[in-house]
Amino acid sequence: MDFASNSVHTPSGLVSFLKAGSGPAVVVVHGIGGHKEDWTSLMMALSSSHTVYALDMIGFGQSAKTPSEITIKSQTEAVLALLDAEHFEKADVVGNSVGGWVAAMIAASHPGRVGRLVLVDAAGFKAMFEGPPPVNFYPQTVDEMEKLLAFVRHDPQTHTKAFAQIALSAAQASGDAETAERVGNGMFISERLEDLADRIASPTLVIWGAEDRLFPPAIADLVAGHIQDAQKQLIPAASHFPQLDNPSAFNAAVAAFLAN
Helix, strand or coil, X not given: CCCEEEEEEECCEEEEEEXXXXXXXXXXXXXXXXXXXXXXXXXXXXXXXXXXXXXXXXXXXXXXXXXXXXCHHHHHHHHHHHHHHCCCCXXXXXXXXXXXXXXXXXXXXXXXXXXXXXXXXXXXXXXXXXXXXXXXXXXCCXXXXXXXXXXXXXXXXXXXXXXXXXXXXXXXXXXXXXXXXXXHHHHHCCCCHHHHHCCCCCCEEEEEECCCCCCCCXXXXXXXXXXXXXXXXXXXXXXXXXXXXXXXXXXHHHHHHHHC
């Protein structure tokens, strides 16, 4: 399948995105360490029934890295600007990790813009920021990357020095480390997930990797418990990025929920 690559001007700068399919809109938002290209499998799975957008968040990939402040709110504004430019009043929104936090804020703050909501191993709870992080999210060495991958990926093929070297080279080429401090500072001044979740009225599916070492699966119950009538589904053989570890199960779960 061919993916159309484009960009749109937003209040925080240019946002790069991939687009596939036709029909009602779905927007997919990655987390730290992720990029729009991580979602091509899901895009193919949904493209027969939806117009699917996967974007690079502000500060990541091919999107703008120039803003002096990068907050969760500014990421939500970028998503809404994309929808406006593509002439969609409403979209289903899928967000992973920090992207889940962004998706939740859109649903809580702009309920008329979100149809269905899928939160995937979502970040944003206050407790997640207490104490030092277990790993360096912007690794500088192969050993640091290897440790990070052990926390966020389940596939054994990703737990090797060879894979860590490839991943480190890709991370360095992306230039994302340049904005790490601004992204981190922006998260600390952003509204927390537990304060947002009670305002979410969209039908919501909470998806979690059953083997997530970064955010243990018990947190999925906490997230779902804050959102009225939210459903929960664990993805087996998957860690923090179930869309990469077990794409067939992940894609099936998202497609079934969006089809309801």
